[in-house]
Amino acid sequence: xxxxxxxxxxxxxxxxxxxxxxxxxxxxxxxxxxxxxxxxxxxxxxxxxxxxxxxxxxxxxxxxxxxxxxxxxxxxxxxxxxxxxxxxxxxxxxxxxxxxxxxxxxxxxxxxxxxxxxxxxxxxxxxxxxxxxxxxxxxxxxxxxxxxxxxxxxxxxxxxxxxxxxxxxxxxxxxxxxxxxxxxxxxxxxxxxxxxxxxxxxxxxxxxxxxxxxxxxxxxxxxxxxxxxxxxxxxxxxxxxxxxxxxxxxxxxxxxxxxxxxxxxxxxxxxxxxxxxxxxxxxxxxxxxxxxx
Amino acid sequence: xxxxxxxxxxxxxxxxxxxxxxxxxxxxxxxxxxxxxxxxxxxxxxxxxxxxxxxxxxxxxxxxxxxxxxxxxxxxxxxxxxxxxxxxxxxxxxxxxxxxxxxxxxxxxxxxxxxxxxxxxxxxxxxxxxxxxxxxxxxxxxxxxxxxxxxxxxxxxxxxxxxxxxxxxxxxxxxxxxxxxxxxxxxxxxxxxxxxxxxxxxxxxxxxxxxxxxxxxxxxxxxxxxxxxxxxxxxxxxxxxxxxxxxxxxxxxxxxxxxxxxxxxxxxxxxxxxxxxxxxxxxxxxx
Numbered sequence: 288x289x290x291x292x293x294x295x296x297x298x299x300x301x302x303x304x305x306x307x308x309x310x311x312x313x314x315x316x317x318x319x320x321x322x323x324x325x326x327x328x329x330x331x332x333x334x335x336x337x338x339x340x341x342x343x344x345x346x347x348x349x350x351x352x353x354x355x356x357x358x359x360x361x362x363x364x365x366x367x368x369x370x371x372x373x374x375x376x377x378x379x380x381x382x383x384x385x386x387x388x389x390x391x392x393x394x395x396x397x398x399x400x401x402x403x404x405x406x407x408x409x410x411x412x413x414x415x416x417x418x419x420x421x422x423x424x425x426x427x428x429x430x431x432x433x434x435x436x437x438x439x440x441x442x443x444x445x446x447x448x449x450x451x452x453x454x455x456x457x458x459x460x461x462x463x464x465x466x467x468x469x470x471x472x473x474x475x476x477x478x479x480x481x482x483x484x485x486x487x488x489x490x491x492x493x494x495x496x497x498x499x500x501x502x503x504x505x506x507x508x509x510x511x512x513x514x515x516x517x518x519x520x521x522x523x524x525x526x527x528x529x530x531x532x533x534x535x536x537x538x539x540x541x542x543x544x545x546x547x548x549x550x551x552x553x554x555x556x557x558x559x560x561x562x563x564x565x566x567x568x569x570x571x572x573x574x575x576x577x578x579x580x
Numbered sequence: 581x582x583x584x585x586x587x588x589x590x591x592x593x594x595x596x597x598x599x600x601x602x603x604x605x606x607x608x609x610x611x612x613x614x615x616x617x618x619x620x621x622x623x624x625x626x627x628x629x630x631x632x633x634x635x636x637x638x639x640x641x642x643x644x645x646x647x648x649x650x651x652x653x654x655x656x657x658x659x660x661x662x663x664x665x666x667x668x669x670x671x672x673x674x675x676x677x678x679x680x681x682x683x684x685x686x687x688x689x690x691x692x693x694x695x696x697x698x699x700x701x702x703x704x705x706x707x708x709x710x711x712x713x714x715x716x717x718x719x720x721x722x723x724x725x726x727x728x729x730x731x732x733x734x735x736x737x738x739x740x741x742x743x744x745x746x747x748x749x750x751x752x753x754x755x756x757x758x759x760x761x762x763x764x765x766x767x768x769x770x771x772x773x774x775x776x777x778x779x780x781x782x783x784x785x786x787x788x789x790x791x792x793x794x795x796x797x798x799x800x801x802x803x804x805x806x807x808x809x810x811x812x813x814x815x816x817x818x819x820x821x822x823x824x825x826x827x828x829x830x831x832x833x834x835x836x837x838x839x840x841x842x843x844x845x846x847x848x849x850x851x852x853x854x855x856x857x858x859x860x861x862x863x864x865x866x867x
Contacts, residue, residue: 380760382756382759382760385756385759387682387683388683410762410763410764411762412762413759413760413761413762413763414761414762415762417760417761418760420753420756420757420760422753424751424753424754424756424757426754426757426758426772426776427754427776428772428775428776428778437758437761437771437772438761438762440771441758441761441762441763441767441768441771441772442761442762442763442767443764443767486757489757489761490760490761493761493762
């Protein structure tokens with residue numbers, strides 16, 4: 288594995304040139320997903336986080352964090368509880384500001400566009416940056432099929448290829464063979480692990496560029512966890528993935544790069560192997576060897 | 581003595597006494613309800629017949645007083661219009677309170693006034709409509725739709741409060757999931773929040789309807805009392821509570837009997853609604 292930018296901060300790094308107009312400006316939202324031509328997915332997008340601050344009321348949860356998320360890589364964010372891992376990823380798709388009293392400052396640059404620019408439509412941001420939550424949260428009123436289609440319908444996309452896109456997403460999430468005969472049964476009738484893969488399929492159906500996973504396997508049994516980890520391995524061929532995890536073995540298994548956070552700050556980021564064997568910072572070493580956290 | 585001593589005699593006595601008192605309290609509370617139902621059936625069942633439901637009051641003091649068709653239909657029409665006014669408005673207010681203005685000052689003020697409105701006596705709503713719509717002669721004098729407006733005012737806080745509680749039960753994780761997919765907020769509300777809360781919203785609305793259907797005071801000054809069946813909400817319109825109110829004070833046994841029959845009919849209608857509400861609530865996925 289090569290990881291050229293290991294440990295490098297974003298300040299000097301030019302982001303990948305944008306080969307295609309970003310789908311972010313306002314006025315383009317309704318039906319935008321419908322007109323997007325399916326394209327071969329190989330090159331994912333780089334995300335540059337620059338001097339990001341986040342608050343919950345007066346509580347400063349992320350304190351000026353700078354981090355590069357490499358395209359087609361899975362970046363793990365590790366750190367003790369309450370260190371701001373989840374807040375950080377929720378800032379990448381601007382879900383952080385949905386919490387009453389929460390706000391964020393700084394830059395998150397995707398495809399050369401700062402997602403916090405005031406001209407950017409927050410709804411469009413969330414279409415580009417998908418999210419999988421800690422607890423599987425399929426829509427209880429919808430069938431398996433409708434849950435996956437929900438992403439398309441909720442974003443106003445219409446079209447004859449709905450069935451095809453649902454099937455493609457379910458296949459990509461490794462769930463198709465298990466549910467193809469009962470697409471009409473309720474999404475909540477699946478097991479926890481299946482529900483989480485259903486949620487991943489739902490996220491994939493909108494065709495995002497980046498996928499954020501906030502402890503996606505922490506509520507699952509070991510077998511289901513393994514399935515999710517295999518899935519992350521497959522998905523990074525096409526997406527940029529950020530995965531928050533409490534489980535250091537999981538980070539070691541799935542992530543190309545690992546970032547260690549402590550008290551709202553980034554302590555260290557580097558190739559996963561280096562982070563777990565020979566980290567630069569003493570605190571990282573103490574954390575990965577289980578001396579605290 | 582073993583490590584698990586027997587329950588002491590004192591605790592046994594205290595337990596028996598407390599259980600007895602609570603059971604007695606429950607029985608005393610049930611007594612009036614049972615007696616009400618007993619008298620309703622005893623005095624009202626005899627009045628029920630096919631012609632009771634198919635004929636209008638004749639207005640004749642002697643001889644055949646007629647049935648309650650106009651009152652049953654009037655109640656259904658007036659309450660249906662009141663529901664059409666109060667339910668969309670109440671659910672809309674609840675949506676604002678839960679989805680948009682949860683922490684805002686305006687939202688808090690609205691919530692406070694809705695609570696105050698819940699405690700306003702129904703006769704006050706009747707008087708308010710009497711002054712503003714009937715005395716002012718707006719669209720004529722007494723009219724069925726004015727009764728509907730008075731009932732809608734009465735239902736509004738009930739619908740709003742119950743809808744708010746149900747909408748708050750919709751897990752925030754579902755809203756987050758939909759928002760994170762890139763859905764505009766109005767679509768999240770329309771396609772995720774409302775469908776998830778639907779059974780609870782229906783139950784709350786039906787209970788508000790049941791409450792409004794039995795109200796007399798708001799109709800007394802607004803839709804007045806007539807004999808004939810009317811399908812025109814712009815005219816005076818008969819209703820069950822008003823029919824009962826009028827009949828029971830008449831010095832005629834047959835009219836008083838009709839009042840009991842009408843009361844039984846009203847209770848049965850409300851019972852039916854409540855059963856439907858229960859059945860819908862059972863389908864709820866939010867428990």
